[in-house]
Amino acid sequence: MIACVAVVGHQNNxxxxxSFTGADDxxxxxxxxxxxxxxxxxxxxxxxxxVITLNESYLGLLYPxxxxxxxxxxxxxKVKFLVVTTDLDVKDTDIRSFFRRFHAAxxxxxxxxxxxPGKKIxxxxxxxxxxxxxxxxxxxxxx
Amino acid sequence: xxxxVPKTGDAIFASIDRVxxxxxxxxxxAMVRQLLTDLEEVDVVNKQLDQMGYNIGARLIDEFLxxxxxxxxxxxxxxxxxIAKVGLKMFLxxxxxxxxxxxxxxxxxxxxxxxxxxxxxELPDTFQGLHYCNILSGVIRGALEMVSMKxxxxxxRDMLHGxxxxxxxxxxxxxxxxxxxxxDDE
Numbered sequence: 001m002i003a004c005v006a007v008v009g010h011q012n013n014x015x016x017x018x019s020f021t022g023a024d025d026x027x028x029x030x031x032x033x034x035x036x037x038x039x040x041x042x043x044x045x046x047x048x049x050x051v052i053t054l055n056e057s058y059l060g061l062l063y064p065x066x067x068x069x070x071x072x073x074x075x076x077x078k079v080k081f082l083v084v085t086t087d088l089d090v091k092d093t094d095i096r097s098f099f100r101r102f103h104a105a106x107x108x109x110x111x112x113x114x115x116x117p118g119k120k121i122x123x124x125x126x127x128x129x130x131x132x133x134x135x136x137x138x139x140x141x142x143x
Numbered sequence: 144x145x146x147x148v149p150k151t152g153d154a155i156f157a158s159i160d161r162v163x164x165x166x167x168x169x170x171x172x173a174m175v176r177q178l179l180t181d182l183e184e185v186d187v188v189n190k191q192l193d194q195m196g197y198n199i200g201a202r203l204i205d206e207f208l209x210x211x212x213x214x215x216x217x218x219x220x221x222x223x224x225x226i227a228k229v230g231l232k233m234f235l236x237x238x239x240x241x242x243x244x245x246x247x248x249x250x251x252x253x254x255x256x257x258x259x260x261x262x263x264x265e266l267p268d269t270f271q272g273l274h275y276c277n278i279l280s281g282v283i284r285g286a287l288e289m290v291s292m293k294x295x296x297x298x299x300r301d302m303l304h305g306x307x308x309x310x311x312x313x314x315x316x317x318x319x320x321x322x323x324x325x326x327d328d329e
Binding site: 108109111112113114122123124125 | 165168169172173175176262263264265266267270
């Protein structure tokens with residue numbers, strides 16, 4: 001079950017944060033997302049030098065805590081997409097396809113001429129699409 | 144023998160230079176955004192878009208007539224069909240449908256299901272009165288005025304305001320007879 005999704009800009013400014021569980025642990029989810037940003041920075045600044053990361057946008061599992069797992073995805077413009085999930089076994093391909101759709105929705109939202117880059121995404125269509133992607137996400141349903 | 148009148152603009156659309164649709168959409172979006180920043184009032188921006196469209200239409204009609212080989216329209220109904228099927232296809236890449244003729248045949252509705260100008264656009268709450276595609280109404284008005292038809296164009300349905308399609312009402316006010324700038328006997 002996906003607990004929350006987040007989009008963070010290239011200056012680590014939050015662009016979009018949506019939780020899909022009860023509101024009581026929203027603060028904890030925010031905290032987890034914040035810590036994951038540090039992990040991403042670490043990974044980005046200390047890349048595995050042996051492999052030239054051509055399209056290693058997908059960062060994989062960043063941060064396993066007691067009950068959550070955080071996956072990250074970095075776009076070429078340093079926009080970070082994070083997903084916090086409570087599922088214990090999630091297939092890599094599922095998460096990758098989730099991020100692809102998430103990224104596509106993000107690109108459409110940012111192409112709105114009324115969106116100010118750097119400010120929070122207020123598009124309702126984006127929120128609806130993300131909810132749809134999250135609902136459709138169920139581990140094991142995709143090949 | 145008059146050349147064949149094209150029934151659709153597809154062939155012409157395929158033969159003229161085209162620009163990337165996203166570039167077009169994003170450029171138009173940036174322009175509307177800038178107009179809003181400069182002029183601040185939604186009504187003024189609507190009027191400005193219409194005026195810009197009018198200037199474009201007045202010049203576009205020549206290119207349209209040159210490239211499309213349509214013959215003189217017999218009546219307003221034919222004009223409507225030509226705009227919807229040939230003109231819009233040539234310049235926007237989409238066709239519209241003509242409907243809701245009034246009993247005298249002097250006004251019709253142009254319905255667009257697909258509109259490349261508004262891809263990705265979502266109107267924020269502060270600009271709800273904005274007719275984002277007002278430039279289209281100006282273009283049609285300007286083009287028709289150059290072929291001696293004075294029209295009035297209003298928006299009936301707008302997808303950005305929650306409707307299911309774009310509908311423009313085109314009303315023919317009068318036909319202006321052609322005036323020659325020079326007197327014949329001099």
